Structures are given as structure tokens and as C-alpha cells.
């Protein structure tokens with residue numbers, strides 16, 4: 215499905231950028247490929263969605279917004295929501311306190327933001343500056359709920375918590391769910407041929423760029439054209455290969471190259487996907503079924519990168535190539551299976567047995 219581009223010259227001036235990936239051996243190599251555009255007059259998401267600019271998930275290249283390396287602060291002044299009188303419940307016949315107006319909810323999923331980040335507020339209203347943002351499709355723990363400012367007639371706010379932020383989001387943009395991100399299948403192996411060693415140049419939860427959407431990503435320092443293997447069985451959900459020699463983003467580039475990058479996304483039976491980013495080329499095609507250890511591409515330095523390396527992450531299947539990352543543990547990494555920065559790991563993928 216194509217996302218219509220509504221970017222205008224005005225929106226291009228207000229681009230919110232989420233970085234991903236980061237330094238390699240020689241220095242910074244940001245490879246974060248996402249950018250959201252804001253129209254100057256568009257309301258923030260917790261007062262109503264506006265036009266969106268999403269990373270292009272299709273094979274066809276399209277004009278991209280000019281990403282800005284500086285995250286744009288959420289607009290601080292917000293239009294007043296339309297006052298909507300909350301329906302008063304019928305007086306209870308007994309004097310007991312009314313039950314909680316919303317059922318207990320272990321998790322909420324961010325919905326209906328039209329691709330915008332969702333503001334997390336310090337209080338259940340829009341008076342305070344946002345303390346963070348969530349991405350559409352993200353599932354977070356709901357600590358409690360409370361009545362607050364009416365947004366589009368909805369007065370309920372969830373108090374949510376992630377590793378990065380605690381605060382309130384309007385129930386307009388959150389759906390109660392008891393679903394949690396699926397546990398790793400324990401079926402993932404490093405994306406390298408049997409016996410190949412590499413160094414993790416950026417691990418999970420880094421201050422640099424593996425946070426937020428990319429929190430559970432890994433960067434591996436790899437020479438150009440290193441074969442990359444499927445980390446688990448799957449099917450090719452997306453493959454972008456249009457960045458070829460001669461393209462200004464072929465051998466790395468700055469923020470303007472954030473979306474000009476080759477990648478493969480595999481979908482897995484546990485509901486997750488895996489992303490193989492900065493490829494020189496892909497060796498699979500859309501819809502291909504692949505088995506663990508099958509060649510999916512060759513490493514490169516396409517996109518926002520200072521040179522060849524590979525960024526991989528396990529992520530949700532959100533309809534884009536850039537989705538909320540989920541924990542990823544490799545069977546062939548000793549201990550927890552989660553390598554840390556500067557750790558050297560050796561792949562057992564494709565070794566057989």
C-alpha cells in the first residue's frame with residue numbers, strides 16, 4: 215500500500231527525524247532512515263492527526279523529505295480541543311463509589327496517529343510540554359488510567375511506561391490490548407556465513423541512535439559485499455535495491471540519504487520481521503520464501519552511513535520497512551544471546567546441524 219506524500223515546501227521545513235544506527239569503527243555512521251514531516255499549521259497528534267510523511271516502504275523511489283538531524287520539538291502551543299461534555303453516568307442507586315470508568319488494561323497500543331509520533335504528557339492533559347513520544351503501532355505498558363482533558367470528546371488518559379518515558383497519552387490514540395511483543399523464537403542466528411566473525415559497532419539501547427524505534431538494533435562492522443544470511447526462516451516482505459553505483463547515496467551519505475538505502479525485510483512466523491539495512495544488493499525478491507541461512511543480500515554502505523556496515527533489527531510488521539524494534543537474541547551468541555558493543559561474535563548460521 216502506498217502512502218500518499220503530502221509533503222509541501224512548508225512541511226519540509228518541519229521534519230522530525232528519528233535516527234538509527236550509528237558509529238562504526240571509524241566514527242559516526244548514522245543510518246537512521248525515518249523522517250516525519252509536520253505541516254507548520256498541523257495540530258500535534260494528541261489534538262488530532264494531520265498529514266503525514268512516512269518512510270517509503272515500496273520499491274518505487276519517491277521524493278523524500280529533507281531529514282533534519284535535529285529532532286523537532288513537539289509544538290508547544292496546541293489548539294484547544296473541542297469541548298465535549300462527558301456523558302454523565304446514571305446515578306448509581308447505591309452510595310458505593312463508582313467503579314473505574316475503564317477496565318484494567320495491561321498494555322495499550324498506539325493507534326490512529328496517521329504516522330505521527332504520539333506525545334507523552336507529564337499530566338493527563340496537553341498543558342505540559344511532552345516528555346517523550348511513542349510511535350504508531352508501539353505497544354507499551356499501561357500503569358493506570360484517569361480522567362483528564364477531553365481530546366476529540368475522549369476524556370480518558372492512560373498512564374504509560376516504557377524504558378524511556380513515563381507519562382500520559384490520550385485514549386483517543388491508544389487501544390487497550392493484552393498482547394505483548396512475542397518472545398524471541400530462539401531461532402535466530404547471526405546473519406553471517408558459518409564461521410564468520412564480526413564486531414558489534416553499536417548494540418542495543420545506545421545513546422547514539424539505537425533507541426526508540428531502533429532500540430534493539432545491532433550494527434556489525436562488515437566489509438563491502440559480505441554475504442548476509444537469513445537469521446530465521448521467513449518470507450521476503452520488502453526488498454529495496456534501487457541505490458546503485460553512481461547514486462549519491464550509494465557509498466554512504468548524510469541525512470539526505472536516510473531513505474535512499476537498500477534493504478531486505480523478512481517476515482517470520484512469530485509475527486516479527488527482521489531488517490537487513492545498508493545493503494549493496496539484495497539477493498532475494500519480494501515474496502520469496504527463505505530458510506534460515508539462505509543468502510538474502512550483500513552488505514554495503516548505502517543510505518545514511520559513513521561506510522560499509524550492516525544494521526539489523528527484529529521489529530514489528532507495521533507495513534513499513536522501518537518499524538518498532540523488538541528484542542533479538544542470537545542462538546549463536548554465548549550467554550544471553552544479546553551481544554554488546556565492541557563484542558566480537560562468530561556466526562554459526564549455515565554451519566548445519
Ligand SMILES: [Zn+2]
Nearest residue numbers: 235236433525
Ligand atoms: Zn544501526
